[in-house]
Amino acid sequence: MNAIEINNLEFSYSIKSEQNILKIADWSVKQGEQLFIHGPSGSGKSTLLNIICGLQLPQSGEIKVLGEALNNMSKRQRDKYRAAHIGYIFQQFNLIDxxxxxxxxxxxxxxxxxxxxxxxxxxxxxxxxxxxxxAKDWHRPVNQLSIGQQQRVGIARALINQPKLIIADEPTSSLDQVAKDSFISLLTSLCEENATTLLFVSHDMSLQNHFNSSIALNSINHLKVKN
Amino acid sequence: MFFRLASKSIIYRKGSVMLTIIALSISMLVMFGVEHIREQAKVSFSNSVSGVDIIVGTRTGELNLLLYSVFRMGKPTNNMSWQSYTNLKNNPQVKWALPISLGDSHRGYRVLGTTSNYFDYFSYGEKQALEFSNGDKFNHLFDVVIGSEVAKSLKYQLGDQLTLAHGIGSTSFTNHTDTPFKIVGVLKPTGTAVDQTLHISLQGLEAIHLSASKRKELLNKAQQPLTNFVELQPQSVTAVMLGLKSRLSAFQLQRNINTNNEEPLMALLPGVALSELWQTLSVAESTLRLISSLVIISTLFGLSAMLLASIRERQQEIKLLRMIGASPFFIYWLIELEALLITLVSAFIAIVLLTVGLTASKSFLLTHYGLSVNANILSVNTLITVSILLFLTFLAAIPPAFMAFKEANRR
Structure with missing residues (x-):
């Protein structure tokens, strides 16, 4: 089974505008895969992640996550589905202060x-x-923790529901190089242990070698984005 | 979890929340205070006299007669003759008649000259008779029975001696120092003007206004029963309280007295006069109510504005909550709950402050305004007011909650 399956997906923020943000003909991610997705900012990375999370629906085309078609779910069902099956790690503000x-x-x-x-x-x-x-940091308000500690609590939060899919959106951009490396190896080893699919999105190509497969968003998005 | 999230969020933004809570507490304090004192005033007002069917005095305003005879406020303009009192007493429709004389005082408390029947017939509240907490009625010329508040605030006990002053100010230049009165009775608290009154016999009141030599003479005879002092029967009294055999005759008797040609007298029905008086006060009452509600409403707008401004700083938080699966409705209700919690905390603070404040100013209100106020403000009415405030808060929180909802829906 594939973790993510996309067919003929088209998305734009405004119905009136002819300008699409995403146009993906056919793309899938295997279960258990750890995939590095890169692309310049403004290439539609965040939009794609929002669609995979069910926060936004494409205007046309099909999106299946963990075998379920998100198009057929109500908004409330998608919220529940996301809570149960997807762990999300942001660039920052992963926690409630x-x-x-x-x-x-x-x-x-x-x-x-x-x-x-x-x-x-x-x-x-x-x-x-x-x-x-x-353990002494467990009960401290999170804004008293270092950024590195906060990102680790962020991983814990994303993993607690034992999701089948983890999405990390530039999670290391606020960390220094040493912290970056230890963060990624911690994340990848935990995902491996639980056979969790991992989508790791970044514009930082130096992180690519932590992953066995990588893909450029522009190679699947058949669209020239105007600036 | 929902509750914890809301409460921790409020604590986290304590700066702006604290200011809002202070503003809300103050305006609620005003509102609860006005409401409570209004209610208490009304109760103590309508409880101040009962069982008295008619009050008769010389021709003056109804309000004036009512105020000085029942509330010991203001001063009598003129007296009515003893003859008129005897006529009323002998009227076949009248069951009992209590003459009262006012005009002297003791350290700011009014002195009431009357007969010892007063303690049998006068009643207050739900027709409760006066009761003694200590001692008994006056039987001698220089005996005095004091109200509970007089005893409490001046720390008087049975057997203590006191001197009366001419006039009604708390400082008088004419003191009847050579004729001290002995306290023979202390009344139980009634919550009416009786608590602040010193009761002496009409003969006693007459005696202290005699010349110095005659007073000396009387001091020697002070141990004789009151009935021995026929020569001390007053020429006039301030007012007379009447109890009728049948209340149905009240209107007829009132008309007879008002149209009496022998002496210009005036009769009022206390129940009717009290409610008329309350009616005139109700304009002030509703103005106060209106002002306090406007203050509350403007403060709630402040709460709304504060929350609305906070939504902008909370975009990341909303985004995060959405990502971990919170529905936009969860976020809507989170903001509502925060607003309701702020109002609840403010109401709690206001109630505590008001209770403390009332407890502290209780005796001040009683001695200066004759207002007996219960410091316990928790009543069904308070609960209703708090519920209305919570509902208004709910309405006031709709704009910020809706903005958060929209923000959540956008993601």
């Missing part, structure tokens, strides 16, 4: 239908230990 690490992770489970409250505390303990976050 006024909650501590544990509460941030719990919040992510709040929206997911597969949460088991009985084992949740142990699960959170486990994942934060794996991510090498000191």
């Amino acid at each position: 006024y909650l501590n690490a544990i509460e941030n992770i719990k919040l992510a489970t709040h929206f997911s239908p597969n949460t088991k409250p009985s084992t949740l505390a142990a699960q959170i303990d486990n994942i934060l230990t794996t991510l090498k976050l000191d």
Whole structure:
């Protein structure tokens, strides 16, 4: 089974404008694959990720994520589906400032239908230990943590619902080189352990060698984007 | 989780939230205060006299007669003759008649001269009779029965002696110092003007206004029963309270008294006069209400503006919540809940402050305005007011919540 399947997808922000942002004829990502997607800013990377997450629907064409066609779901169903099956890591602001690490992770489970409250505390303990976050930092407000620590709590939040698909949108751009490397190796090894599909999006080509496959967005998006 | 998210979010933005809470608390304090004092005033007002069917005095305004005879406020313009009192007392429709004389005071508290029947017939509230917490009625010339508030604030006990002053100011230049009165009774609290009154016999009141030599003479006879002092029967009294055999005759008797040609008298029905008086006060009352509601409404607009401004700083937060699966409705209700929490906290602060404030100013209100106020402001009415405020908050939070909803839908 493929994790992502796209057929004849077309997307534009305004119905009136003739200008499409995305036009993808045929593209798929295998289950368990760790894929590096690169492209210059403004090439439609974020739009593609929003469509995969079900936040936006294409005007035409088909999108299947983990075997389910997002086109056929209601908005509410897509919200639930996203909460349950997709973990998302942002460039920054991965966490809610006024909650501590544990509460941030719990919040992510709040929206997911597969949460088991009985084992949740142990699960959170486990994942934060794996991510090498000191126990003394678990209950501190996240804005008192370093950027590197925050990004690791971000991984924990994205992984807590044991999603089948992890999307990371430029997650390392605010980290220094050493932190970048350790972040990516931590993320990729965790995804490998759980057989989770990983889409890693960045414009930083130096990160490409951490991944076994990579793709340029322009090579699948058959569209010249006007500036 | 939802609740925790909202409360932590409020605590996180404590700067602007705190200011909003202060503004809301102050305006709620005003609103609850006005509402509570209005209600208490109305209760203590309508409770101040009951069981008295007619009050008779010399011709003056109804308001004036009511104020000085029932509330001990203002001053009597003229007295009515003793003869008229006896006529009223002997009227076949009248069950009892209580003459009262006002005009003297003790350290700001009014002195009421009356007969000892007063303690049997006068009633207040739901026809409750006066009760003694200590001692009994006056039986001698220089006996005095004091109200509970007088006893409490001046720290008087049974057997204490006090001197009366001529006139009604708290500082008087004519003190009846050579004729001290002995406290023989302390009344239980009633929440009416009775609490702030000193009761003496009409004969006693007459005695202290005699010449110095006669007063000295009387001091020697002070232990004799009151009935022995026929010569001290007053020429006139301030007003007379009447109880009728049948209340149905009240209107007829009132007309007879008002049209009496022998002496210009005036009769009023306390229940009717009280409600008329309250009606005239209701303009001020509704003005106060209107002002306090306008203050609340403007403060709620402030709350709305504060939340609206915060939505702009919270775009990242909304984006994140959407990504982890929160629906736009979740975000809408999050903002609503934050607004409602702010109002609830403010209401709580306002209630606590008002209770503390009322407890502190209770005796001040009572001595200066004759207003007995209960410091406990929690009532069904308060709950209703808080619910209305919560509803208004809900309305006020619609613009920011809707903006957050739109922001969430955009992602």
